[in-house]
Amino acid sequence: MLRGIISKRESELPPSAMGNLLKIAGEDKKIISLGPGEPDFLPPPGVISSVKRNAARATHYAPTEGIKELRRAVARKLRKENRISASADNVIITNGSNESIMITLMCTVDPGEEVLVPDPGFMDYRPVVEILNGYPIPYKISEEDNFELNPDLIRESINPGRTKVIVINTPSNPTGNVLKRKTLEEVADIAVDNNILVIADEAYEKFVYGKAKHVSMASLNGVQDNVITLQSFSKTYAMTGFRVGYSVGPGKIINAMKKVHIYTSISAPTLSQFAAVDALKTRKSYIEKARKGYERRGSLLHKRLEEMGLQCNTPEGAFYLFPNIKNLGVSSGKFSELMLKRAKVAILPGTEFGKHGEGFVRLSYATAYEKIVEAADRMEKAVKNMK
Ligand SMILES: Cc1ncc(COP(=O)(O)O)c(C=O)c1O
Structure with a gap:
């Protein structure tokens, strides 16, 4: 094996939780992924x-x-x-x-x-x-x-x-x-x-x-x-x-x-x-349908997170929520791990997005409405058990 072949620049790049998460979520079909930011709609015809x-x-x-x-x-x-x-x-x-x-x-x-x-x-x-x-x-x-x-x-x-x-x-x-x-x-x-x-x-x-x-x-x-x-x-x-x-x-x-x-x-x-x-020739109604779909999912997830006692900003844009989990007394990494193990819901620790992300987690609502309902039910149970 070549010694020292990997550049320092590459070796020092922080590992990404995202890659690992995608791998685990792909292997276990019971997991509902609120991890990646990828639309679940089809492209326009x-x-x-x-x-x-x-x-x-x-x-x-x-x-x-x-x-x-x-x-x-x-x-x-x-x-x-x-x-x-x-x-x-x-x-x-x-x-x-x-x-x-x-x-x-x-x-x-x-x-x-x-x-x-x-x-x-x-x-x-x-x-x-x-x-x-x-x-x-x-x-x-x-x-x-x-x-x-x-x-x-x-x-x-x-x-x-x-x-x-x-x-x-x-x-x-x-x-x-x-x-x-x-x-x-x-x-x-x-x-x-x-x-x-x-x-x-x-x-x-x-x-x-x-x-x-x-x-x-x-x-x-x-x-x-x-x-x-x-x-x-x-x-x-x-x-x-x-x-x-x-x-x-x-x-x-x-x-x-x-x-x-x-x-x-x-x-x-x-x-x-x-x-x-x-x-770019697509009718505006295609984008509007997607936008409305995300808005509906985002407000549902927002409501459910607040009901779990997690403070969460009102969804304004993109398809992410970033609730505060500080009152649960665990790090955002630990919380994400617990959700994966106990609720089989994949989310990302806020620290993936910088050190000021500690105390928060990111949930993507680019997932079917019914799956979001199921994910919220499972998370609610797991969060209750943590209190
Ligand atoms: C804020 C932001 N910018 C850029 C990108 C890159 O997207 P793409 O390369 O698919 O256009 C992403 C992907 O998630 C993103 O979240």
């Missing part, structure tokens, strides 16, 4: 027929920036639905928005530079910054603020000359919070005043509930040159396996991303890009 129709002409690489037809359609969508003044030249199509996160940071962060990331926040940001030998600097997201970003913490975390990027995510994974326009305006001002780029991760933009409204930071006045917006087909159209997402932003950064994209994956899958063009 137009997407499936697109695959059948286009398979034979999609066997070659696509242009590294993405096929023109898709970039044009995405730019139109961004102008119309997000009020972002986009053109096809300012869009790059990637292998899901995950790859957008990676290549945006590759093009903007030098070794030793700092990137502000939400904590708790999506588990990808931190390791990606570390892979690039940058420093992820967590800014705390607090339950007391209803999981709304606190701009003062951003101000305090800025290290002049070293802070290069602020990552924001709305609607949020894992908290389900949707950032308010006022918060976005404040962060935008901070970014402009300090010459910092904002990466606005909007993978869940279409799933907002109640009074919450999704606002794209790049639509705000005077901030467009400071924002790269990431969106995805994965959640909106239940197309996670197609691996197609995109970034839009200032030409200088998008052009740098096009350059680096050749060295990561060359291009997003050609067949998926054709399917994405057809996804």
Whole structure:
């Protein structure tokens, strides 16, 4: 066996509970998984027929920036639905928005530079910054603020000359919070005043509930040159396996991303890009049906968690709840383990999303309504036994 073959960079990456969880949940059929954030809806019929129709002409690489037809359609969508003044030249199509996160940071962060990331926040940001030998600097997201970003913490975390990027995510994974326009305006001002780029991760933009409204930071006045917006087909159209997402932003950064994209994956899958063009032609009623379905599931799960005595924020967006389990006297890791063993319900410890996630767990409600009812029944019993 080769000695020392695994790089230090890889060896030091934190292990992810998600992989293990998927494995266990896949092996034991009795387990109900509220773990992964993957839609259980089918993609729109137009997407499936697109695959059948286009398979034979999609066997070659696509242009590294993405096929023109898709970039044009995405730019139109961004102008119309997000009020972002986009053109096809300012869009790059990637292998899901995950790859957008990676290549945006590759093009903007030098070794030793700092990137502000939400904590708790999506588990990808931190390791990606570390892979690039940058420093992820967590800014705390607090339950007391209803999981709304606190701009003062951003101000305090800025290290002049070293802070290069602020990552924001709305609607949020894992908290389900949707950032308010006022918060976005404040962060935008901070970014402009300090010459910092904002990466606005909007993978869940279409799933907002109640009074919450999704606002794209790049639509705000005077901030467009400071924002790269990431969106995805994965959640909106239940197309996670197609691996197609995109970034839009200032030409200088998008052009740098096009350059680096050749060295990561060359291009997003050609067949998926054709399917994405057809996804954008889907009737609005498809997305609205999914949104309503999630809203119904989210409010049920929220009610059930509160009835168990677990304090939980009202669902605003994405398809996650992030209840507080501190009154049960166990760590979030232990609680998740107990739920898996005693209730056969898979959930994720809040610590998967950063150290400030301790005392919380993430539940995904991208699962059938009946399964959520059953999972809540089982959890209720297990929680009662812990008290
Ligand atoms: C906040 C957030 N951003 C980005 C992604 C990446 O999704 P994809 O690469 O499928 O577009 C995810 C996936 O769960 C996510 O939760």
